[in-house]
Amino acid sequence: EVQLVESGGGLIQPGGSLRLSCAAPGLIVGTNYMSWVRRAPGKGLEWVAIIYSGGTTYYADSVKGRFTISRDNSKNTLYLQMNSLRVEDTAVYYCATVRPGSGSYLFDDWGQGTMVTVSS
Amino acid sequence: SYVLTQPPSVSVAPGKTARIACGGNNIGTKSVHWYQQRPGRAPVLVISYDSDRPSGIPGRFSGSNSGNTATLTISRVEAGDEADYYCQLWDSSSDHWVFGGGTKLTVL
Numbered sequence: 489e490v491q492l493v494e495s496g497g498g499l500i501q502p503g504g505s506l507r508l509s510c511a512a513p514g515l516i517v518g519t520n521y522m523s524w525v526r527r528a529p530g531k532g533l534e535w536v537a538i539i540y541s542g543g544t545t546y547y548a549d550s551v552k553g554r555f556t557i558s559r560d561n562s563k564n565t566l567y568l569q570m571n572s573l574r575v576e577d578t579a580v581y582y583c584a585t586v587r588p589g590s591g592s593y594l595f596d597d598w599g600q601g602t603m604v605t606v607s608s
Numbered sequence: 609s610y611v612l613t614q615p616p617s618v619s620v621a622p623g624k625t626a627r628i629a630c631g632g633n634n635i636g637t638k639s640v641h642w643y644q645q646r647p648g649r650a651p652v653l654v655i656s657y658d659s660d661r662p663s664g665i666p667g668r669f670s671g672s673n674s675g676n677t678a679t680l681t682i683s684r685v686e687a688g689d690e691a692d693y694y695c696q697l698w699d700s701s702s703d704h705w706v707f708g709g710g711t712k713l714t715v716l
Binding site for chain 1: 609638639641643645649650651652653656657692694696697698700703704705706707708709710
């Protein structure tokens, strides 16, 4: 079974920056599609960003221009750089593998999540 | 962008059948996936590509998709099925991944 371990969450003031990490022992980050999904308190799941094995990235409209998804193949780690944070970015952030298929993509394996709280 | 609509809550007695709907424009032409999220836990894929059941998921879970509605059906509901359930698809027109708002299943 794939193990994904997120870290880097915490309390940050509005306008601040934070970088989340997702370590993935047991799989090669650089050859997989990887994504970040979040769940705000009292809300549902929201897709945040994805990086394809070839390096192509896509972002949700709510974070485009503020968040950057990347990976370090030498460290086998996925990242989410979050800048200009807003109160509404408060959520548990999950790292997930993405399985491409016939005309669709699904989220296969998930980490346990890391909590980000944006508050003054 | 594409919108998926789910009822906020569904309640069912143990042993009965729960049906959770996911509405979207011509959703029957797209592939829908379903996730279960128990409190404090990570989501788990329970149905892929409308009706495929991943390894380890009980046969009580099934799915269908036609017209403007996809449906997750849980037969012989157990207390352990109490969780939030989400439908999800990939919107090829925008390269966005979309989740429904989620449905809280309560076992009475």
